[in-house]
Amino acid sequence: MNNLNDLLLQVRKPARYIGGEWNAVKKEWTDDKVKALLAFPDVYEVGMSYLGLKILYGILNKRDDCLCERVFSPWPDFEEVLRKNNIEIFSLESRMPIKGFDIIGFSIAYELNYTNILNILDLGGIPIRSSERSDKDPLIIAGGPACFNPEPVAEFIDAFIIGDGEEAIEEIVEVYKGFRLRKSAFAFGLGGQAMADDHGSRKKLLKELAEIQGVYVPSFYAVEYNDDGTIKNFSPKEKDVPKKIKKRVVVDLDNSFYPANQLVPYIQIVHDRIMLEIMRGCKHACKFxxxxxxxxxxxxxxxEKIIELAKESYSKTGYEEITLLSLSSGDHSKIREIIEELNEAFKDKAVSISVPSLRIEGVLSELPALIAQVKKTGLTFAPEAGRECLRKVINKNIDVEKLLNAAMESFKSGWRKVKLYFMIGLPTEKEEDLIAIPELLYKVSNLKRSLDKKPAHVTASINAFVPRPHTPFQLEAMENFDKLSEKKDLLKRSVRTKMIELDFHSFHMAYLEAVFARGDRRLSKVIYETWSKGARFDGWNDFFNFGLWSDSFKKAGLDPDFYAVRARKCDETLPWDFIDIGVVKSSP
Ligand code: SF4
Known part of the structure; x- marks a missing residue:
């Protein structure tokens, strides 16, 4: 690989591909170990910020019978180098070609990563479609938030883990060990005809995986469609596979694995700090x-566990920032005490504590002061809608007075910037709801005038509403481009100061997210076609090419509007109905 070192000097940020970071694990490649590879279908800096990847890396490397390495999507400059020099993509730790691994597990954080999955497989010389793989190929599994509707990538993945992966991944390794034993017995001529026919085969492996709770093997299910394109029937085509896939839940966070020795990269990553998960799940029920x-x-x-893990993580990483991570950190029943104790424990070490995902509850007005003892970064709020009546519709019950109080407290404590998140195109939205957005932004900005006569810098991050599976809004239509564009213009016309910044997320990207979030397995051919025409990194503005996607939909004979802007009927069979998340199917 000396040649490779020279080639790496030709690309931007070679540190993305060399491994060897602090706390990286490089084990000896011995026959007794199951070789697992965690694949993240985005660039290193994004993938390395994903806590799920660090958790699985720690769990698998803790086992003596397993080794676990990593691969990330190569940036286009490195992809070019790989393809030009006929080098197969390799793992960071051992620089092993990825097709030499037993199991490759993709973390799919969101839908616009799909083409990067295909690209990693292709660069690794692994057949892209599950149906084309043989016993010699790695088992390709996937998990992560986007797998709660896995159907659009059903053709490419052998098995999905639905829900929390910590326990399921270990069960998969155990099943794989049995498969490997049978395979080697067969290779030595043991096991007879039965082994040759079935028992040492990939199909038998997949059958055993399908018995694990939370594991979905798409090739064991058949889908029939009605003439209007909706699903007529979704059912198992193999005996003994479950009709419904029940998601996995790790019940006891205190006793679940947490990677205190998190990887510390050589280059700056998106979340370059200790990510300490304090809570999983959320007590609120926002309908979107x-x-x-x-x-x-x-x-x-x-x-107690959080304080213990924070100290241990600090001593093992040397990071100077700890993020208390969860969907809604302010809801932790001991959040105030946790911040106070962490402030006390780290006050002489210049370690800052950050708390993203705060809601505007009673405790919030005190939190900025607590956090500001150590660090003053921007504060974020997510009212999502401009007026209270629309917030009621979406069940985002935020009291604007409390929001203003919290913002005021934060300005008094020395915070200078506030960011607010909104969605447009929400069900029942009216023009008055839109007009209320800039009104609220001005109110927040002007609060600071009473302190120093200057307005605060306020950013509004504005996304188009994307109806998502398993939510009360899963049957809703997404708003079409024309209406979204009119709304965007209205908002832009309403803001006339540099102190308020409107940051609109691409509507075309949101539209594609809406297509795939509620898509079915027919979309696999659109993904394949668009990837083969060069689509990569679709979540990145610099690379996203909506024209490529439009052409592929036409070629596949599929109408993207059917998926994105069509309201579903209550009795329609939805592509993700077979996934049981423990919540009864509902409509608004
Ligand atoms: S939007 Fe935030 S507060 Fe609402 S349900 Fe989701 S995670 Fe919880």
């Missing part, structure tokens, strides 16, 4: 929010 339903029930890590 998929995480709110799919990560139920809410589970807290205890205050």
């Amino acid at each position: 929010c998929q995480a709110g339903t799919t990560y139920r029930p809410r589970r807290e890590r205890s205050k």
